[in-house]
Amino acid sequence: xxxxxxxxxxxxxxxxxxxxxxxxxxxxxxxxxxxxxxxxxxxxxxxxxxxxxxxxxxxxxxxxxxxxxxxxxxxxxxxxxxxxxxxxxxxxxxxxxxxxxxxxxxxxxxxxxxxx
Amino acid sequence: xxxxxxxxxxxxxxxxxxxxxxxxxxxxxxxxxxxxxxxxxxxxxxxxxxxxxxxxxxxxxxxxxxxxxxxxxxxxxxxxxxxxxxxxxxxxxxxxxxxxxxxxxxxxxxxxxxxxx
Numbered sequence: 001x002x003x004x005x006x007x008x009x010x011x012x013x014x015x016x017x018x019x020x021x022x023x024x025x026x027x028x029x030x031x032x033x034x035x036x037x038x039x040x041x042x043x044x045x046x047x048x049x050x051x052x053x054x055x056x057x058x059x060x061x062x063x064x065x066x067x068x069x070x071x072x073x074x075x076x077x078x079x080x081x082x083x084x085x086x087x088x089x090x091x092x093x094x095x096x097x098x099x100x101x102x103x104x105x106x107x108x109x110x111x112x113x114x115x116x
Numbered sequence: 117x118x119x120x121x122x123x124x125x126x127x128x129x130x131x132x133x134x135x136x137x138x139x140x141x142x143x144x145x146x147x148x149x150x151x152x153x154x155x156x157x158x159x160x161x162x163x164x165x166x167x168x169x170x171x172x173x174x175x176x177x178x179x180x181x182x183x184x185x186x187x188x189x190x191x192x193x194x195x196x197x198x199x200x201x202x203x204x205x206x207x208x209x210x211x212x213x214x215x216x217x218x219x220x221x222x223x224x225x226x227x228x229x230x231x232x233x
Binding site: 031033040041042043045048050055056088090092094097101102103104105106107108109110112 | 148149151153158159160161162163166168205207209211212213219220221223224225226
């Protein structure tokens, strides 16, 4: 089973709202990722969690706050977003490449976020 | 710096024919991995195939094969017997094996493939 699930599929929020995106995987992966993708562009890495600890933050604005409650779950808390934050938000997971090596990432279906 | 180049913004192929999507890469690291992903209009990013820099043989997965030419730094995706469902954006990506960098994928800009009936 190579399934990563994300909820909600679509989200419309105002600039003063607080909302959360959720991601779940049951593949036993210990690395989880958040990406932001604009239309017709490749995904941009936002955060990486390794063994439930934040290992990479790609200088993402603090209005995006990630959380990894356990090895299967990844959340992205959103607050005071701007219209330019409207995008597809993708979650992914992989075996953890601690040490050397490289592993494929499996993606969820994404959340299409619109900020009004 | 590492870089992935996909020179074909858009491609057309006739159903049941084979198609090659180009990908060239640049890295000074001897150990790296190359990936191809498919993204239909629905948005989900689907992993297709992986090639490690030390793999002796070209990777294959069903109708997908990766034509890996290390000296030329190319990793082209070949799709045999195209199907209508193959219409999508295809991304080539790379990561190196060094700890700390190996969680990051370097992405190409993608190739939009349309399969004609």
